[in-house]
Structures are given as structure tokens and as C-alpha cells.
Amino acid sequence: MASNSQESIDTEKETETDINPENYVFVVALDFGTTYSGYAFNSRTDFNENPLKIQTNQEWKAGGVPMLSWKTPTSILLKNDGSFVAFGYEAEDKFYSEMGKGEHENLMLFRRFKMKLHNKMGISEDLKLEDIAGRKYSAKTIFTLSIKALADHFQLHLKKKTLSKIISKKDIRWILTVPAIWSDAAKRFMRRCAVDAGLPNKMLRIALEPEAASVYVQFLPIEKQGHGFAMTKTGTKYMVVDIGGGTADITVHEKIEGGQLRELHQATGGACGGTYVDIEFENRLINILGERVMKQLKEEQAQAYLDIFREFEIAKRSIKSCDTDEIRMTISYVTVNELCEKIENKTLKEAFKNVDGMKIKADKLHIDAEIMKQFYQPSIKELIKHMQTILKHPRTDGTSIILLVGGSAECGLIQDEIEKSFSSLQLVVPPEAGLAVLKGAVIFGHCPSLINSRILRFTYGNNVAEEFNPEIHNEERKITIDGVDLCTDCFSTILTAGTEVKIGHTEIKEYSPAAKIQFGALVKVFCSPKEEVKYIDDEDCFELGELFVPFQRNIIAHLISFPFSVAYSFGDTELKVRATDLATGQQTSCTLEMKEDKIAK
Structure with missing residues (x-):
């Protein structure tokens, strides 16, 4: 374009x-x-x-x-x-x-x-x-x-x-x-x-x-499909494995009454998509040709560099676990050879002379099937580990199907390794697996209510000052206000990671203004992947963002210091908030200003 x-x-x-x-x-x-x-x-x-x-x-x-x-x-x-x-x-x-x-x-x-x-x-x-x-x-x-x-x-x-x-x-x-x-x-x-x-x-x-x-x-x-899609039957539990170019995105769904889908395990996964196979291949080329050759090829001969990886993209998807033949791919022989001679004082063929499983013939790079499989092993091993961890969770008991989609789903080697590792489960790769996300997103746009519930990936909470208790609080966090000992930076939980929430589920929290005369209040929201969080500066706990709640009160309401509430709407693909001033009953749709927004100002 x-x-x-x-x-x-x-x-x-x-x-x-x-x-x-x-x-x-x-x-x-x-x-x-x-x-x-x-x-x-x-x-x-x-x-x-x-x-x-x-x-x-x-x-x-x-x-x-x-x-x-x-x-x-x-x-x-x-x-x-x-x-x-x-x-x-x-x-x-x-x-x-x-x-x-x-x-x-x-x-x-x-x-x-x-x-x-x-x-x-x-x-x-x-x-x-x-x-x-x-x-x-x-x-x-x-x-x-x-x-x-x-x-x-x-x-x-x-x-x-x-x-x-x-x-x-x-x-x-x-x-x-x-x-x-x-x-x-x-x-x-x-x-x-x-x-x-x-x-x-x-x-x-x-x-x-x-x-x-x-x-x-x-x-x-x-x-x-000859075996039919059991995933459309009520009560079926199945794992969704979306292997794209960068990440593997994994979750487990159950088909429930009314045709909706219930999430049984929060989405997990990692950086084990198709590009990490490319990284293994590139690292091998660096070891063979030298870092200076590959750096100059990438920066000064970008067309030759990208052509190599376009060819590799096609070659890598054709590999299966039973393959024993060589994979052949075209490379820009003249360009790469000139760089080898200029920088390393040897020809391209000489660079590959003693390399096991890889050699140059004419303008083709020949790669043994076993070497190609090695490029896949780190990402496949990581993928299998994530899947095994999820299937050990009690919520996923009864999972009978693995749905494999995404740009790398049609790779025979990945399919074979998954079937080998999960022989008791049925592997389903739908037609046009690489377009399943894209077409499904269109359907989701028409009927987002097909998703009934999701599992929270994070524990959400606020920072509060609790009455100091020497048996549970750290002494260095103690402060005294108006003669009362308090513990600062305590994490007050709104909802815990792993909780199943229906779409649109709302949690309401009440807060008191810090002073009687103020025209608004700032509420900070913190997150952690852990279920138990004690303080807002615990390891892995981070500030998600903050919201400003404006007050439009008369002087009496200010003096009484009425509390206000914030409704946190969970379960959708994005967290939403709505505040209510309990002095006036006035509602306002606040914007949860994410941490990165605040940094940028």
C-alpha cells in the first residue's frame, strides 16, 4: 500500500x-x-x-x-x-x-x-x-x-x-x-x-x-471435517492454541447452554511463535558466515537479506516430523558470496564446507530435515510446556480437544509434536487455520455476547492506609496521623487473578475523600499476576493507572465529607470504570488513565 x-x-x-x-x-x-x-x-x-x-x-x-x-x-x-x-x-x-x-x-x-x-x-x-x-x-x-x-x-x-x-x-x-x-x-x-x-x-x-x-x-x-466439530456440542471443553508469528496464545473454553463460550483458564503463553524459528536459523547463519557478514547483509543489502527469510518462511512450513529429505531454498548467492570474500576472505561454499547438515549447491542452500527440525525445537518445547501446565489445572479437567490455529498452525512438524505429546486429546486444525482469528474477529464484531465469561489474568487493587498491626505490618511503613498509627501502601484487593467473571461483571468500591473541602479525588489502580498481594510495591505488582473523580458538591456535602464509589467493570476485553459521587448521586464515566499516558505528560 x-x-x-x-x-x-x-x-x-x-x-x-x-x-x-x-x-x-x-x-x-x-x-x-x-x-x-x-x-x-x-x-x-x-x-x-x-x-x-x-x-x-x-x-x-x-x-x-x-x-x-x-x-x-x-x-x-x-x-x-x-x-x-x-x-x-x-x-x-x-x-x-x-x-x-x-x-x-x-x-x-x-x-x-x-x-x-x-x-x-x-x-x-x-x-x-x-x-x-x-x-x-x-x-x-x-x-x-x-x-x-x-x-x-x-x-x-x-x-x-x-x-x-x-x-x-x-x-x-x-x-x-x-x-x-x-x-x-x-x-x-x-x-x-x-x-x-x-x-x-x-x-x-x-x-x-x-x-x-x-x-x-x-x-x-x-x-x-470428517470427524466433525465436537467443539460445537454443549459441554465440550477444548484448548485453543493460537500460534502466530510472535506469540503462542493459549486458553481453554467450554461450550455452554445457549451457544456461549466460557473461559476455563486465563490466557497464557509466551514468545514461541514462528519468528523464533527464524531467530534460530539466523543465529546458525551468524555462526557459519560471521556476525560482520550478516550485519552488513542486513544493513546494506536488505533485499538479499529479506529474500533469504522469505524463502525460509516457505521452506519451514513444509517440514514434518517424518521428513528425512533435504530442504532446498534459493539464496542471493552472488551478493552473499561477495560479502564473504570481502569480510572473511573465503567463498560462500568454503564457509559451509565443514557444516553438518547444511551446504551450498549452485544458488541453493540445502538443509537436512533434521537440522530444520532443530530450528523448531526451542519454540516447540516452550509451547508444549505451556500447554502441559494449563492441562494440570483442575478447571481444565475433561478437556478433550486441542484447536490449533494461527499462521504457524499448518506446519506439519508442530502438529506432529503436539499429537505426540498429547496423544489422548484430539487435534483439530480447521480449514484456513491462518485466517481463523481474522474471520472469527468479524463474527465476534457482530455478536460479542458469544463470550459468556473470562478468567482474570491479574489481581486488581488500590493503595490504602490500614490501621497499623505490628503482627502483620512492616514497622518501616508505619506513619501516625491525628494520633492514629497507620500502615501505608497496603494493597486493597478489588478482584483476584484466576477469578471467573461474567461479561460486564461489576465490582463497586467506596472511598472517602482525604479532606473535607476538595473538588475531586485521585484513585490509583494496581495489578499483579499473583493471587495474594500485600503491598503495592511487592514484586511483580505495578501501577496500572489512575482515574480522577470530579466532585460537584455544595458546601454542606463538602463538610460532611461524603464518600464516593467507583464501579469497575470486568470481564470484557478491556477494563472500564464509572464513578458515583454519593453526596449528589451524580455518575460520571471516568477514564482510567494508564501508567504510560501519565508518563508521557
């Missing part, structure tokens, strides 16, 4: 009061992946006729011509001033072209940057990403422009269908997919980027990737 071919999203400001989230015409899901990204959509009318009547874009341009591909690389090309040039295949191809002409110094190419949000409990707007040459630029700008590129591409599709003048942004319910294992801060960061990209806040929903895949298979016809 190049800048000269984009139909930019209408940038006119629309007030949120003009928008009714229920009055939508289209649902558009944006799947922003580590390796590849894409979108899918259908109209409300099409969904009512057939929920699976979902369209995906299949003509992403590469080399100036359309190619049959459901997704495009998560690569964005910017000028040095941060202005947008192109996204996807076009970004990579444009950069190669400019590099070939020696005119790429004013361009920055960013690839596979989604993982920078993994395990981030707080995200500052100062967060930077590195382009392939090591130059840094604002993460928020890069994510925002990438989301905008996908949304603009859909708008261009509408224009071709002569619908762009009829359908506006506020007629579209936008769904943005994120890993379920991401923090609240990462989800909020993605929402802010999407809103900055021009998507109306009220029309935007966050979908959790494994949930979207689980929703998708509920609508597949049973005849799609």
Missing part, C-alpha cells in the same frame, strides 16, 4: 455524541500480526444471511503487481521525517528499489515490530522502534500509521465498489485483534493508536485472538 495509491480515511472530526455503536452497516476486523497483517469484513445483511460470508482482501501488491495472498507483511516504510510511504509488500519492494539506486538513506523500513508490546506492563509514548538499519523512531507513530494503512486499504475497496460516499467511518464497527496474553496497558496503547489513525472510539472493539478463533469454529459446518 503506497502513499500515492491510498484513499485516506476521512479526517473530519465527528463528535462521539453523533455515533451510535449499534447502528453499524459493516464489521471490519484488522488483524495486526507480528509477521503478516490483513483485514476481513462483511455487512450486517450478509452476516444475517450467512455468518461465514466473510470477505478478505486477496490482492496485496508485490513488485508492482497483485499477488494472491490473504495477508501482507507487517512492514512499514517511512521517510526520515516520519511521513508515510508504503505498507506491506509494497513497503519492502519500494525500499529494495530505492536501495538498488542508492537513494534509500532518507527512508526507514520497520518490520515485525508488534512484539515490542509483549510483556509490557507500562508503555511510554517515548517508546522507540528500530528500523532494519538500527535507526530509532516513535513506536506510537509506527503503530498508528500501520493501522491507518490497513483501514485506508479497506476504504479504497469501498471506493472501488462505489460505496465510500454511502458508508462512513461511523457506519463501521471496527475490530482490532490483540493477543489475549497482552497487558491492559498494551491493549490501551493499541486502542489509542487506532483512534489516532481515524477510527471512532465508540465504534472500536478489541478482540482477543484465541477467542476470535474459538468463535470462528462454532460456525463451521460439521461436514468440513
Whole structure:
């Protein structure tokens, strides 16, 4: 998607009061992946006729011509001033072209940057990403422009269908997919980027990737698989394993009465997606060719470097555990050979001469099947460990099926290793496993109520001062106010990690103002992955954010010092808050200002 071919999203400001989230015409899901990204959509009318009547874009341009591909690389090309040039295949191809002409110094190419949000409990707007040459630029700008590129591409599709003048942004319910294992801060960061990209806040929903895949298979016809989809039967418990480019996102669902899905175990997983196989391969090349060769190849011969990994991406997905033959992939022999001779004083063939299981023949790199399997072993081992841990939990007793989806789900080796490790469970890989999340997100956009409950990943609480008790409190935390000994920085639990909460479940907490005359109060919210938290500075406990509750009281209410309450709405994909001034009964929808927002100010 190049800048000269984009139909930019209408940038006119629309007030949120003009928008009714229920009055939508289209649902558009944006799947922003580590390796590849894409979108899918259908109209409300099409969904009512057939929920699976979902369209995906299949003509992403590469080399100036359309190619049959459901997704495009998560690569964005910017000028040095941060202005947008192109996204996807076009970004990579444009950069190669400019590099070939020696005119790429004013361009920055960013690839596979989604993982920078993994395990981030707080995200500052100062967060930077590195382009392939090591130059840094604002993460928020890069994510925002990438989301905008996908949304603009859909708008261009509408224009071709002569619908762009009829359908506006506020007629579209936008769904943005994120890993379920991401923090609240990462989800909020993605929402802010999407809103900055021009998507109306009220029309935007966050979908959790494994949930979207689980929703998708509920609508597949049973005849799609010979053994049928037992996951559509009430009472069935099944594990959802979404293996993308960066992460493996794992949860367990149960089909309950009424066709809804109940989460039995909080989402877990880790950085063991397909890109970590690439890292193993790259590390092997560094050991063989030398770090200086690979560094110069990446920074000065980016086309040859990226071509190697495009070839590897195709080769790695074809491997199975029973394979014994060599895997052959094309490499840019002349370019790599010249670098080897220049830096290491030996030819490319000489570099591979004594390497077990890898050799150069003509312009092909030959890799023994066993070596290719070795590249997979660290990530597969990590994946299996996560799955085994989940299945040991009492809540998951009776799990009978493993649903495998995501960009790496169609790899035969991964399938074989999972079947071997969990022989008593049935492995199901649905048709178009790589699109299960994307299409499921569209369905979720039409009927988010399909999810009945979720398991909290974190314990949520506030910081309070408790009456000091020398038997349970630390002496160094003791303070005395008005003659009363208090313990500061105590963690007051709102809800505990591992708790099952229905969608929209609300917990109400009352607070007292610190002083009689004040025009608002600040409430801080803290999180921890642990079930038991004593103090807000315990290990792994972090400040999620804060909210300001305004007071509009008369003087009598101020003097009486009425308390106020905050309603925390859990169970949805994002935490929501609402405050009530108990002196006046006035409610206000407060914004939980995430830690990263506060840092940026």
C-alpha cells in the first residue's frame, strides 16, 4: 500500500455524541500480526444471511503487481521525517528499489515490530522502534500509521465498489485483534493508536485472538471435517492454541447452554511463535558466515537479506516430523558470496564446507530435515510446556480437544509434536487455520455476547492506609496521623487473578475523600499476576493507572465529607470504570488513565 495509491480515511472530526455503536452497516476486523497483517469484513445483511460470508482482501501488491495472498507483511516504510510511504509488500519492494539506486538513506523500513508490546506492563509514548538499519523512531507513530494503512486499504475497496460516499467511518464497527496474553496497558496503547489513525472510539472493539478463533469454529459446518466439530456440542471443553508469528496464545473454553463460550483458564503463553524459528536459523547463519557478514547483509543489502527469510518462511512450513529429505531454498548467492570474500576472505561454499547438515549447491542452500527440525525445537518445547501446565489445572479437567490455529498452525512438524505429546486429546486444525482469528474477529464484531465469561489474568487493587498491626505490618511503613498509627501502601484487593467473571461483571468500591473541602479525588489502580498481594510495591505488582473523580458538591456535602464509589467493570476485553459521587448521586464515566499516558505528560 503506497502513499500515492491510498484513499485516506476521512479526517473530519465527528463528535462521539453523533455515533451510535449499534447502528453499524459493516464489521471490519484488522488483524495486526507480528509477521503478516490483513483485514476481513462483511455487512450486517450478509452476516444475517450467512455468518461465514466473510470477505478478505486477496490482492496485496508485490513488485508492482497483485499477488494472491490473504495477508501482507507487517512492514512499514517511512521517510526520515516520519511521513508515510508504503505498507506491506509494497513497503519492502519500494525500499529494495530505492536501495538498488542508492537513494534509500532518507527512508526507514520497520518490520515485525508488534512484539515490542509483549510483556509490557507500562508503555511510554517515548517508546522507540528500530528500523532494519538500527535507526530509532516513535513506536506510537509506527503503530498508528500501520493501522491507518490497513483501514485506508479497506476504504479504497469501498471506493472501488462505489460505496465510500454511502458508508462512513461511523457506519463501521471496527475490530482490532490483540493477543489475549497482552497487558491492559498494551491493549490501551493499541486502542489509542487506532483512534489516532481515524477510527471512532465508540465504534472500536478489541478482540482477543484465541477467542476470535474459538468463535470462528462454532460456525463451521460439521461436514468440513470428517470427524466433525465436537467443539460445537454443549459441554465440550477444548484448548485453543493460537500460534502466530510472535506469540503462542493459549486458553481453554467450554461450550455452554445457549451457544456461549466460557473461559476455563486465563490466557497464557509466551514468545514461541514462528519468528523464533527464524531467530534460530539466523543465529546458525551468524555462526557459519560471521556476525560482520550478516550485519552488513542486513544493513546494506536488505533485499538479499529479506529474500533469504522469505524463502525460509516457505521452506519451514513444509517440514514434518517424518521428513528425512533435504530442504532446498534459493539464496542471493552472488551478493552473499561477495560479502564473504570481502569480510572473511573465503567463498560462500568454503564457509559451509565443514557444516553438518547444511551446504551450498549452485544458488541453493540445502538443509537436512533434521537440522530444520532443530530450528523448531526451542519454540516447540516452550509451547508444549505451556500447554502441559494449563492441562494440570483442575478447571481444565475433561478437556478433550486441542484447536490449533494461527499462521504457524499448518506446519506439519508442530502438529506432529503436539499429537505426540498429547496423544489422548484430539487435534483439530480447521480449514484456513491462518485466517481463523481474522474471520472469527468479524463474527465476534457482530455478536460479542458469544463470550459468556473470562478468567482474570491479574489481581486488581488500590493503595490504602490500614490501621497499623505490628503482627502483620512492616514497622518501616508505619506513619501516625491525628494520633492514629497507620500502615501505608497496603494493597486493597478489588478482584483476584484466576477469578471467573461474567461479561460486564461489576465490582463497586467506596472511598472517602482525604479532606473535607476538595473538588475531586485521585484513585490509583494496581495489578499483579499473583493471587495474594500485600503491598503495592511487592514484586511483580505495578501501577496500572489512575482515574480522577470530579466532585460537584455544595458546601454542606463538602463538610460532611461524603464518600464516593467507583464501579469497575470486568470481564470484557478491556477494563472500564464509572464513578458515583454519593453526596449528589451524580455518575460520571471516568477514564482510567494508564501508567504510560501519565508518563508521557
